Amino acid sequence: MSIDTLEPGRIELKDDESIERIFCSTALSLILTKSGKVYSTGANAYGQCGIGTESVSIHKPQRILFSGEEKDTQDEIIIDVASGYQHGIALTENGAVYTWGKGERGQLGYGTANTKRPQQVIALKNERVTKISAGFNSSCALTGT
Numbered sequence: 001m002s003i004d005t006l007e008p009g010r011i012e013l014k015d016d017e018s019i020e021r022i023f024c025s026t027a028l029s030l031i032l033t034k035s036g037k038v039y040s041t042g043a044n045a046y047g048q049c050g051i052g053t054e055s056v057s058i059h060k061p062q063r064i065l066f067s068g069e070e071k072d073t074q075d076e077i078i079i080d081v082a083s084g085y086q087h088g089i090a091l092t093e094n095g096a097v098y099t100w101g102k103g104e105r106g107q108l109g110y111g112t113a114n115t116k117r118p119q120q121v122i123a124l125k126n127e128r129v130t131k132i133s134a135g136f137n138s139s140c141a142l143t144g145t
Contacts, residue, residue: 011031011061012061013031013033013039013061014063017033017034017035017037017039018033018034018035019031019032019033019034020032020033020034021081023081023082023083024083025083025084025085025134026085026136027042027043027048027085027086028040028041028042028043028048028049028083028084028085028086028087028088028101029041029042029083030081030082030083030088031061032078032080032081035077036076036077036078036079036093037063037078038050038063038064038066038078038081038090039061039062039063039064040058040061040062040064040088041058041059041060041061041062042057042058043056043057043086044056044057044058045086046086046087046101046102046114047100047101047102047114047115047116047117048086048087048088048100048101048102049062049064049101050064050088050100050101050116050117050118051063051064051065051116051117052065052116052117053116054116064088064090064100064117064118065117065118066078066090066092066098066118067098067118067119067120076092076094076096076098077092077093078090078091078092078093079091079092079093080131080132081132082132082133082134082139083134084101084107084134084135084136084137084138084139085102085136085137086101086102087099087100087101087102087103087107087108087134087137087139088100088101088118088134089132089133089134089139089141090118090132091129091131091132091141095127095128095129095130096120096124096125096129097109097120097121097124097129097132097141098118098119098120098121099115099118099119099121099139100115100116100117100118100119101114101115102114103115105137105138107134107137107138107139108121108139109121109123109124109139110122110123121141124141124143127141127143128143128144129141129142129143130142130143130144
């Protein structure tokens with residue numbers, strides 16, 4: 001699969017992961033698997049693919065690792081993701097929110113710095129977030145009990 005094509009292509013993930021949902025924006029696509037893993041592809045000039053590097057683009061889906069994860073383990077089960085123009089947001093089954101990518105307008109929830117890997121939004125740490133959304137340069141989290 002390439003981001004430079006006008007024709008559909010097959011998405012293949014490692015370990016025969018099954019795709020639950022796909023989220024697309026102008027410069028970032030996020031893939032949520034049925035097992036709660038997240039993969040990304042797209043432009044990556046600001047680290048919006050969440051894989052720890054900045055580069056021109058990521059053509060094949062790469063797994064995003066969240067807090068506490070190692071290469072073959074997963075501590076965080078992701079239940080929802082959203083993609084803004086140059087940033088991503090993820091919600092865990094425990095209600096924690098992680099963001100990454102371009103942050104110059106505060107859309108990551110922790111100042112205006114960019115980040116190349118997901119970081120938990122500390123301001124929401126004591127909240128039970130139930131839904132997330134992302135706009136062009138914005139992020140939203142709905143809290144509830």
